[in-house]
Amino acid sequence: MTAPPDSPGRLDDAVLIEQSRHRPESFATLYDRHFGAIYRYIAARIGPQAADDLAAETFLVAFRKRDGFDPARGEVRRWLYGIATNLLAGHRRSETRRLEALARVPVEHPAEGEHADRVVARVTAAATKRRLATELGRLADGDRDVLLLVAYGDLGYEEIAQALDIPTGTVGSRLNRVRRKLRAALDDITAESGGSDG
Amino acid sequence: MDESHDDRDLRHSVEPGHLTAVRDLLGSHEPSPDTVAAGRARLLAEAAAPATVRDLAPAGRKRRHRRIGAGLSLAAAAAAAVLVPTVMSGGTPPIAARPGTSIATTAGPTARQILLAAATTVERARTTGDYWRVGTVHQSMMLDPSRGYVIAQKSSTELWLAERPELQNWRIRRYLGAKPASPEDEAAWRAAGAPASWRYPEDFDTDELYSVPYRRPLKAAAGEPSVERLHGHWNGAAGDLTQELVTWRQVRAIPSDPDKLRAYLKQRVIRQLASPDMAELTGAEREKEIVHGLRADCLAIISSLPVAPEVRASAYRVLASLPGIRAEGETTDPLGRRGQAVGYQVEFEPGRFTDVRFLVDPGTGLPLAEVWTNTGRLADGRPVELRNTTSYQAIGWTDERPEVPERRN
Incomplete structure (x- = not known):
């Protein structure tokens, strides 16, 4: 029942859902296939400890709603990301708290004797972390959802639109806004000097 | 689109x-x-x-x-x-939540007395200068890759912000090196061959309590200063209030009356908290969130913003009025300076708490340090304190200029 993902004769996700209507335990195969990816997405947003619970809950909710899954509206994967994102909406404060904490984590600093070009790269990367954490905290909730679905779910426009139940055009405009904001936040720090020749 | x-x-x-x-x-x-x-x-x-x-x-x-x-x-x-x-099993047990109280358990001053005394003293600070300068030393602790001992890493940051457009905004940072955190850690480090650098595997689990470099080794030796000119949206910025950069004009608009300041910050906090799950909260939970936000905003004003001394004093007074802050007596910061400490807890993930200590210099009314303490576990299961500290070396106005090297080329 728990065939490894790439074994021959692998059943399609949607078929498994269909099957689970009569044989509920078939749903465990979907769990085995997708739990890792859903967990990584949730852990990135609210931290691994809280993710333990919420990732498992995502599959419970999916299981309860399996009768409502419509294969015409995209694959199982994006459906699971949609459920996870809905559950995460109840944890905005945890996410904000985590980003606040990440904005406090000390940045890396140039090592002695490092080549100047690498120092510039490093300093920029170091500054990036704090600024990025702050900027992610400032994004509108819907914009952050779209960005993190791209970063972690590797979903396309259409899939994100289906997962979040919003128009495809809205996905595009949210991503445009996110891109502008990330550029503004990340590309305005210039390292003047540092390292061995500073 | x-x-x-x-x-x-x-x-x-x-x-x-x-x-x-x-x-x-x-x-x-x-x-x-x-x-x-x-x-x-x-x-x-x-x-x-x-x-x-x-x-x-x-x-x-x-x-x-x-x-x-x-x-x-x-x-x-x-x-x-x-x-x-x-x-x-396997995870770090969360630090248990302590009931909040403002009453000191020792004979020393209460949290409220410490903060109100700081408010009175800080009102006498200098109020103008070419640059607003905040100099800090960060110390963070982490386990070594074998989880046998604790490493303390230090770095310094100076932020120089000017309102006059002809003056540049600067940030100067320096890596100050890493070493075993305590004599006991030093003994374990020596026993491990006294390494001068540490390399962490990509899957090293920090349990979210600290960060380690993955792509290059952590070095014991200090580095040279790195100087950055801040521009883009840093132009016209007077600092950071919690999650947002604020302009000089916005900083001047922060009210100096304690009640008005409280109302102003509360409005900010509620705006920042606007999210679907806020509606589900009970009155008490909502109040807890507001207290967390007010505390963070007050600490940001006190330790980093170029506000008038009266505003800083009022931020201390608002802080003194918040629940969950207790006096922790006289303590030493990582730079060896003595100060009066107040403490509180932050729930950084649901059910996991960090103990935070805020040290104030009674002589100047300015903050000395903020210390975030978590408990980690060594490989043998022994719990160890991991402290993440920001020490303030300078907070105030100056007519000095930062030491900036000639631009290359």
């Missing part, structure tokens, strides 16, 4: 470098085998006994914010109680 984009274009619509930066920042956490097994057991329990578990589920969901510990829902606890100890 761009409906014609296909999926390949989509992944390029946010720059790939920025996506990588997001993933580097937020991490790629793999579930532990216990987590996978527990989640699977919950699912199978649901599949086996859908009616019973479904009835319990809403209660489990409602409670998730307040749950202490590794966090199985009630449904799971009922369906798979035997798994609980397995899931709890």
Whole structure:
């Protein structure tokens, strides 16, 4: 029942859902296939400890709603990301708290004797972390959802639109806004000097 | 907007470098085998006994914010109680929440007295200068890659911000090196061959308590200063109030009367908190969130913003009025300076708390340090304190100029 993902004769996700209507335990195969990816997405947003619970809950909710899954509206994967994102909406404060904490984590600093070009790269990367954490905290909730679905779910426009139940055009405009904001936040720090020749 | 984009274009619509930066920042956490097994057991329990578990589920969901510990829902606890100890093992036990109180347990001054005294003293500070300068030393602690001892790493940051447009904004940072945190750690480090650098494997688990460099070794030796000119949206910025850069004009608009300041900050906090789950909160939970926000805003004003001394004094007074802050007596910061400490707890993830200490210099009324303490575990299971400290070396106006090297080329 728990065939490894790439074994021959692998059943399609949607078929498994269909099957689970009569044989509920078939749903465990979907769990085995997708739990890792859903967990990584949730852990990135609210931290691994809280993710333990919420990732498992995502599959419970999916299981309860399996009768409502419509294969015409995209694959199982994006459906699971949609459920996870809905559950995460109840944890905005945890996410904000985590980003606040990440904005406090000390940045890396140039090592002695490092080549100047690498120092510039490093300093920029170091500054990036704090600024990025702050900027992610400032994004509108819907914009952050779209960005993190791209970063972690590797979903396309259409899939994100289906997962979040919003128009495809809205996905595009949210991503445009996110891109502008990330550029503004990340590309305005210039390292003047540092390292061995500073 | 761009409906014609296909999926390949989509992944390029946010720059790939920025996506990588997001993933580097937020991490790629793999579930532990216990987590996978527990989640699977919950699912199978649901599949086996859908009616019973479904009835319990809403209660489990409602409670998730307040749950202490590794966090199985009630449904799971009922369906798979035997798994609980397995899931709890391996992680760091959360520091237990302490009931908040403002009353000192020793004969020393109360938290309120410390903060109000600081308010009075800080009102006498200098009020103008070419630059607003904040100099800090950060110290963070981490386990060594073998988890045998604790390493303390230090770095310094100076932020020089000027309102006059002809003056540049600067940030100067320097890595000050890393070494074993205590004599005991030093002995363990020597026993391990006294390494001058440490390399962490990509899957090294920090339990979210600290950060370690993955792509290059952590070095014991200090580095040279690195100087950055800040521009872009730093132009006209007078600092950072919690999550947002604020302009000089915005800083001047911060009210100096304590009641008005409180109302102003509260409005900010409520705006920042606006999210769907706020509506679900009970009055008490909502109040707790507001207190957290007010505390963070007051500390930001006190320790980093170029506000008038009266505003800084009022921020101390608002802080003194908040619940959950207690006096912790006279303490020494990592730079060896004595100060009066007040403490509180921050819930950084549901059910996990960090102890925070804020040290004030009674002589100047200015903050000396903020110390965040977590408990980590060595490989042999011994608990160790991991402290993340910001020490303030300078907060104030100056007519000096930063030491900036000649521009190359």
